[in-house]
Amino acid sequence: MNILHKTLLAISPLALAMLLPVSNTASAHGYISKPESRGYLCRLRENANCGNVVYEPQSLEGLDRFPESGPVDGHIASAGLRGFGQLDSQSINRWTKRHIKAGPNEFSWTLTAAHSSRDWRYFITKKSWNPNSPLTRDQFEAVPFCEYQSYNKQPPRQLTHLCNVPSDRSGYHIVLGVWDVADTPMSFYNVVDVMIDNGDTSNVSWQDVGDIGTGRDLKVGDKVKTRVFGDSKELPSLQTVLEITTTEQGLSENWTLALAQKINESQSWLQAGQLNEDKNIEPISGRNEIFAQSNSGISSVELAFEMAPLPKPNFTVSGLAHNYVIKDGAISFDFAINISTKAVISATLNKSYNSVQSKTYQVDAGQSQLTLDYPHAQAGHYNLVISYVAHNGTTDKKSFHLNIAEQSTGTPGEPVPPVTPPNTDADFIFPENLSSYKANTIVLQPKNGKVYQCKPWPYNGYCVQWSEGSNQYEPGVGLYWNMAWIELK
Known part of the structure; x- marks a missing residue:
């Protein structure tokens, strides 16, 4: 045994727990991934306000041989590590639960x-446990309900244990999985928040907390959601969502039944339907x-509706060129639009993000030839x-980048090649297709005619951070543009 291990064993378990504010990065690491542990659900963003465990759910490591030693009471979920202390918060509605x-x-x-392992043990909360009190040893059964020996062998990266969850448990309980490592005096502690269905509802008392009302038809793509409240706050982990997939399902008398059935299939603390003569809840x-x-702890349930977006009409624009020259101080932009419904069309010409000319048109379904005149035109x-x-209220737009030059050679009013920019291989003219910018993307900055290349990771994230009101990373223009871009000569 090395000097470090001799020293650790000479210290009391409580004192050693206080000396271990962070995980031991030199030892084994792992987490319960099915049903997902509390820390892993933080990583998956299904649990909120979790702290640092979202980055390393595999690092919940504390002293071994629970319950004789191990994390102190009240800090079992965090394995006694201060950096993961948010996991020790405990109430009936605090954490997302998995149904088993x-x-x-x-x-x-x-x-x-x-690493080589001694054993794997699973403890469960007592029938009389208090879900609104901190997790202590007294909240758990002293003897594991499931145990597997590892005989100091190194386990595979993925392993599964079949465990018999006690049939006398029902509703919300916590399973504590303990992985005892063989070559260190440490173990890994994972709590799993579960809702257990044992099929016995004889002693359950129900209270009316909400309604699924009729009188409203829904269409395909619409969603209806339950919003569950307790202790004056919403409980997202208990939400049920029904998406309408057929016109028939969207009828008022049908989606109400479908939602009630889905609540009953996915929830244990909630049931929906009508009380029958036998006092059973029947959808x-x-x-x-x-x-x-x-x-x-549930006080009320409300319904929320999320309407599917209205279908957008087919919409195309054709006939526009990229380059134009000024004729007699003006330019006319002739273009054709084709739209599959009656609509109001707007054409707006912008220079340096400021509107210089605009016009609206009333059009019927089909193709229309339109013109936007730009008197007193300037090059740029x-x-x-x-x-x-559209007639149904939907809207959309298409953008076109245009170069306007003073009259020189060529036929007046017809497109002519503009002055060649420093680099004609630009992928985009900034800021078109902004969301697709990545490392090495090349853009032409129309404000100064220069070409810029997006820097490689980790700076490429700045390249897509732009809006008209926040342009600090805009190539060649923003205050911090050189953090994101390289000017190409």
Whole structure:
């Protein structure tokens, strides 16, 4: 045994826990990935306000041999590590829960560094545990309900244990998985928040907390969601979402039944339907009530609707050139639009993001020939935006970059080649296709005629950070443009 291990073993477990504010990065690492542990659900963004565990759910490491030693009471979920202390917050509604059945269940681990292992043990909260109190040893059964020996062997990176969840547990419980490493005095601690269905509802008391009302038809693509509230705050982990997939399902008497059935399939603390003569909750076609278990902490449930976007018409613009010359101090832009519904068309010519000419047109479905006149035209680079507001209220637009030059050679009023920019191989004229910029993307800056290349990682993220009101990274113009771009000579 090396000097470090001799020293650690000479210190009391409580004192050693206080000396370990961060994880031991030299040892094994891993987490329960099915059903997902509390820390892993933080990584998946299904748990909120988690702190640093979102970056390393695999690092919940503390002293071994729980419950005789290990993390102190109140800090079991964080393995006693200050950096992961948010995991120790405990209430009936704090964490997202995974639904499981009593009886055989698989518990899977993902190991990011697999070291030789002593054993794997699973503890469960007592039937009388208080979900609104900190996790202590007294909240858990002292004897694991599932245990696997590893005989000091190195496990695979993915392994699964079949465990028999006690049939006398129902509702919200916590499973504590402990991975005891063999070559260090440490273990990994993962808590899993579960809703257990053991099929016994004889002792459950229900209270009415909301309604699924009729009288409103929905269309394909619409969504109806439950908003669950408790202790004056919303509980997103208990939300149920139904998306309408057929016209028939969207009828008022049908989607209300479908939502009630989905609530009953996906939730344990919530059930929807009507109370029958046997006092059972049974979903029906039409109006349904929403009930919550009386000890769930749920105070009310509301419905929220998310309407699918209206279908947009087919819309094309043709006939525009890229380069124009001024004739008698003016230019006329002739173009054709083709749209599949009646609409209002707007054409706006911008220079340096300021409108210099605009016009609106009323058009019917089909193709229309339109003209935008630009008197007192000036040479330079322009952006022509052609948009529509359709008869059903939908809107969209198309943008075109145009170069206007003073009359020189060529036929007046007809497109002629502009002055060649420093580099004609630019991928885009800034800021067109802004979201697609990545490392080495080349753009032409129309404000100064220069060409810029997006810097490689980690600076390329600045290249897409631009808006008219926030242009600090705009190539050649913004205050900090050289953090994102390289000017090409």
